[in-house]
Amino acid sequence: MALIETERLTRLYRLGAETVQALADVTLSIGEGEFVAVMGPSGSGKSTFMNVIGCLDRPTSGSYRLEGETVSALGGDALAAIRNRKMGFVFQQFHLLDRLDAFGNVELPLIYAGMDRARRGERAAAALRRVGLGERMHHRPTQLSGGQQQRVAIARAIVNGPKVLLADEPTGALDSRTSIEIMALFQQLNRDGTTVLVVTHEADVARYASRVIRFLDGRVQGDARQAPTDAAADLAALRRAPAPEPAGAAPCG
Amino acid sequence: MRLSDAAISAVDALRLNKLRSALTMLGIIIGVAAVIAMVAVGGGAREQVVAQIRSLGANLLVVMPGNITQGGVRLGSGAASTLTDEDSTAIAAEVPNVQVTSPYIRGTAQLIASGVNWSTSVFGIDLGWFEAREWEVERGREFEPEEIARGAQVALLGQTVARNLYGGLDPVGQELRIRNVPFRVTGIMARKGQSTWGQDQDDVVFVPLNTARQRVLGRNLANARAVGAIYVKVREGESLAQSEDDVKALLRQRHRIQPGQEDDFSIRNLADIAATREASARTLALLLAAVAGVSLAVGGIGIMNIMLVSVTERTREIGLRLAVGARRRDILRQFLFEAAGLAAIGGAVGVVIGVAAAYIISNAAGWPLLIQPESVLLAVAFSGLVGVFFGWYPALRASRLDPIEALRHA
Numbered sequence: 001m002a003l004i005e006t007e008r009l010t011r012l013y014r015l016g017a018e019t020v021q022a023l024a025d026v027t028l029s030i031g032e033g034e035f036v037a038v039m040g041p042s043g044s045g046k047s048t049f050m051n052v053i054g055c056l057d058r059p060t061s062g063s064y065r066l067e068g069e070t071v072s073a074l075g076g077d078a079l080a081a082i083r084n085r086k087m088g089f090v091f092q093q094f095h096l097l098d099r100l101d102a103f104g105n106v107e108l109p110l111i112y113a114g115m116d117r118a119r120r121g122e123r124a125a126a127a128l129r130r131v132g133l134g135e136r137m138h139h140r141p142t143q144l145s146g147g148q149q150q151r152v153a154i155a156r157a158i159v160n161g162p163k164v165l166l167a168d169e170p171t172g173a174l175d176s177r178t179s180i181e182i183m184a185l186f187q188q189l190n191r192d193g194t195t196v197l198v199v200t201h202e203a204d205v206a207r208y209a210s211r212v213i214r215f216l217d218g219r220v221q222g223d224a225r226q227a228p229t230d231a232a233a234d235l236a237a238l239r240r241a242p243a244p245e246p247a248g249a250a251p252c253g
Numbered sequence: 254m255r256l257s258d259a260a261i262s263a264v265d266a267l268r269l270n271k272l273r274s275a276l277t278m279l280g281i282i283i284g285v286a287a288v289i290a291m292v293a294v295g296g297g298a299r300e301q302v303v304a305q306i307r308s309l310g311a312n313l314l315v316v317m318p319g320n321i322t323q324g325g326v327r328l329g330s331g332a333a334s335t336l337t338d339e340d341s342t343a344i345a346a347e348v349p350n351v352q353v354t355s356p357y358i359r360g361t362a363q364l365i366a367s368g369v370n371w372s373t374s375v376f377g378i379d380l381g382w383f384e385a386r387e388w389e390v391e392r393g394r395e396f397e398p399e400e401i402a403r404g405a406q407v408a409l410l411g412q413t414v415a416r417n418l419y420g421g422l423d424p425v426g427q428e429l430r431i432r433n434v435p436f437r438v439t440g441i442m443a444r445k446g447q448s449t450w451g452q453d454q455d456d457v458v459f460v461p462l463n464t465a466r467q468r469v470l471g472r473n474l475a476n477a478r479a480v481g482a483i484y485v486k487v488r489e490g491e492s493l494a495q496s497e498d499d500v501k502a503l504l505r506q507r508h509r510i511q512p513g514q515e516d517d518f519s520i521r522n523l524a525d526i527a528a529t530r531e532a533s534a535r536t537l538a539l540l541l542a543a544v545a546g547v548s549l550a551v552g553g554i555g556i557m558n559i560m561l562v563s564v565t566e567r568t569r570e571i572g573l574r575l576a577v578g579a580r581r582r583d584i585l586r587q588f589l590f591e592a593a594g595l596a597a598i599g600g601a602v603g604v605v606i607g608v609a610a611a612y613i614i615s616n617a618a619g620w621p622l623l624i625q626p627e628s629v630l631l632a633v634a635f636s637g638l639v640g641v642f643f644g645w646y647p648a649l650r651a652s653r654l655d656p657i658e659a660l661r662h663a
Contacts, residue, residue, distance in 0.1 A: 084577065
């Protein structure tokens with residue numbers, strides 16, 4: 001049994017009088033522990049795919065099973081619980097709450113899980129240490145660099161021990177070096193057992209994945225496994241190279 | 254999500270935008286403050302009215318001579334001299350449930366005591382007075398029955414008169430001249446305070462009824478036994494209205510008034526006066542409630558407006574919260590808590606300001622301050638409810654956002 005199984009997954013949008021087919025008959029299976037890059041041009045349906053897999057959106061038809069459970073039949077509260085316990089989201093724009101510090105942002109999913117304060121504190125601190133921000137727990141997002149903000153977002157995504165980490169263009173707002181750092185972090189989390197889905201249109205990002213699924217016009221156009229590039233090795237190479245340090249990308253962790 | 258976490262989150266959100274929160278609360282603050290102040294002041298004023306009416310004596314009927322028509326000229330109420338002390342005696346003897354009656358006449362006279370003079374009201378009374386008006390002698394003694402009967406030259410002073418004539422000295426046993434007639438002061442009455450009409454009830458001197466007629470105020474030329482009015486005190490718990498009817502029947506009979514003819518007297522029921530005042534106080538309270546309702550509604554609309562703005566501003570935050578596992582009802586509750594918090598804090602601040610204002614007003618007006626803890630609690634609770642009511646729609650809108658759309662919101 002695969003972790004994620006979709007069968008003829010279809011998602012239609014009504015745009016005025018027109019009906020747009022964002023997903024058309026997508027039948028896929030993703031196993032536990034995979035590192036998948038979902039690629040495709042704008043409007044190819046890759047983001048819709050991620051939203052449906054992440055239980056933020058529901059398919060118009062077809063079925064989606066997560067760990068054998070038919071998720072497409074569940075109600076709103078059950079989907080919220082799945083998002084809370086089994087999914088972790090990372091977004092291009094980080095989506096951190098500016099009025100909370102890093103710790104407060106990471107704590108958020110645990111609050112909705114109904115966890116008590118003491119346990120929340122331990123879990124949030126552990127997650128922040130895991131992304132290398134143990135020293136910056138009480139910095140606000142505005143006091144952190146872009147890479148650090150994305151690390152806070154990743155800590156928030158993994159704090160509840162999710163099955164699947166879903167990242168939508170996670171490096172889209174970052175410079176190339178920081179991007180590699182973030183990808184190295186994803187690879188690390190993947191090695192520790194989390195299934196990772198990264199939506200991207202950059203080949204540079206996709207090469208760190210072990211499987212690349214390509215979308216075009218809502219359909220799966222290609223699905224190939226590959227030997228992933230080691231992001232940590234790329235970083236080490238960058239450090240050896242005499243290239244100037246990109247601004248705002250201080251290595252942390 | 255736990256309730257305590259929701260409350261903390263709401264307070265955080267309100268603190269983030271302090272000026273906006275404060276301005277939004279202003280409507281509720283003003284509404285609640287106005288209501289608390291007005292209710293307290295109104296309650297104090299009413300309390301004072303009740304105290305004044307009670308100072309007249311409870312369960313009292315006042316029988317006054319009626320108006321008379323002489324050759325086409327109608328004289329005002331009380332002008333006739335149809336009421337006598339014999340009527341008073343008859344009422345006491347024949348009307349059931351009458352505890353005591355007290356006929357009196359009144360006039361104005363100049364008082365002189367050891368070179369100091371003072372003009373005041375002179376009341377000619379009999380022994381029934383003290384019981385009917387529930388008015389005690391504070392120092393010295395009441396009149397003796399024998400002194401009333403013979404028309405002795407003895408006087409009881411109201412506190413204001415005692416102070417003005419004797420200063421700090423004890424007037425009991427001293428000599429006093431009323432219209433140059435010498436009197437002996439037998440005592441000082443207890444303090445009565447202001448009357449319902451704002452008169453100083455302590456600016457008065459009492460002498461026996463007959464003494465007043467014979468030596469001070471002069472005999473009524475039309476009727477030697479005439480009195481100014483009669484107080485009739487009805488026993489506690491008995492019907493004032495019934496006694497009023499009985500007194501009326503008796504007097505009509507005594508005055509030989511034919512059926513269909515007008516009374517030559519009138520009866521006032523002090524309970525009626527009290528009821529009228531109660532009714533006007535109720536009208537005032539209703540008016541206050543209306544003002545409170547309007548101002549709270551206006552405050553509530555302000556809250557709704559700001560909450561709608563806030564929901565729009567925080568669309569992305571809502572999307573994110575939904576993505577990390579918030580249920581729709583968690584979002585609903587978050588915004589309801591914020592709205593209710595705004596209103597309840599506004600209500601609490603309003604109470605503080607209202608109590609302060611009531612304190613200042615009642616101090617200036619000399620009214621007793623009357624703040625009921627229930628009304629304060631009610632004000633805070635009610636403004637919280639206003640917050641929930643007007644926060645509902647914005648919160649519902651927030652909770653119904655589509656997470657994907659919300660996350661994309663610019």
